[in-house]
Ligand SMILES: Nc1ncnc2c1ncn2[C@@H]1O[C@H](COP(=O)(O)OP(=O)(O)O)[C@@H](O)[C@H]1O
């Protein structure tokens with residue numbers, strides 16, 4: 001499988017303080033990498049570095065993040081605008097970060113598509129409604145015409161995933177996409193992301209503190225602790241036979257009942273802390 005993104009020995013500082021140290025991994029076409037770690041371990045920082053979203057305080061101080069031969073921390077704003085969304089999609093913990101609450105979903109999707117050159121509003125609407133239908137929405141036209149505040153958080157997140165897939169990005173960066181949702185909706189969002197991979201071959205980097213979500217989705221996983229990689233490899237192998245003491249502790253905190261079954265429950269690793 002072709003490689004989509006590669007982090008090489010990445011260090012990231014905020015105001016001179018080290019937040020991420022010597023992190024390396026790569027993600028291939030259609031692969032789902034789960035990044036797991038306690039709050040503050042640097043998970044969001046890793047994703048933000050790829051998107052140029054570290055802000056004024058944050059800086060990649062060593063290493064590279066390659067996407068198609070581009071070193072992402074170094075590209076121009078113009079290049080970044082071109083690939084953000086279209087090649088690298090992003091899903092946030094709060095779907096509210098994806099949509100403005102008081103403007104219609106359809107209006108916002110049309111703007112997003114127009115910004116990437118898809119200016120035929122009617123064609124965009126048809127394609128968006130078809131995609132929403134594929135993702136299991138019974139009434140896509142109603143969603144298209146709604147305001148985000150009219151939808152539940154879970155619905156908004158499901159629409160955000162579908163909207164991100166309209167541009168058919170090669171990779172989706174998903175930062176705790178299910179953490180704010182209750183268990184049944186979590187399951188729907190997980191299934192939607194899996195379907196996105198199936199339909200479009202999209203790779204996904206999924207940040208979560210929920211081992212159940214990793215178990216349900218990830219091909220590979222990376223365990224992060226205080227900005228450093230504790231363990232990285234095939235998800236099944238690490239879940240069944242963790243090598244690092246930190247991962248062992250993290251997994252031991254997950255209730256046994258849940259560990260044995262394929263569930264998406266609140267068996268959160270943060271219980272370890
Ligand atoms: N804008 C920022 N300014 C200063 N420090 C930050 C900033 N964002 C994150 N950090 C610090 O970087 C570390 C990693 O944060 P983060 O990537 O948000 O962790 P996670 O997503 O795993 O919870 C934490 O110690 C956090 O306090």
Ligand SMILES: [Mg+2]
Pocket residue numbers: 043044045175
């Ligand atoms: Mg975070």
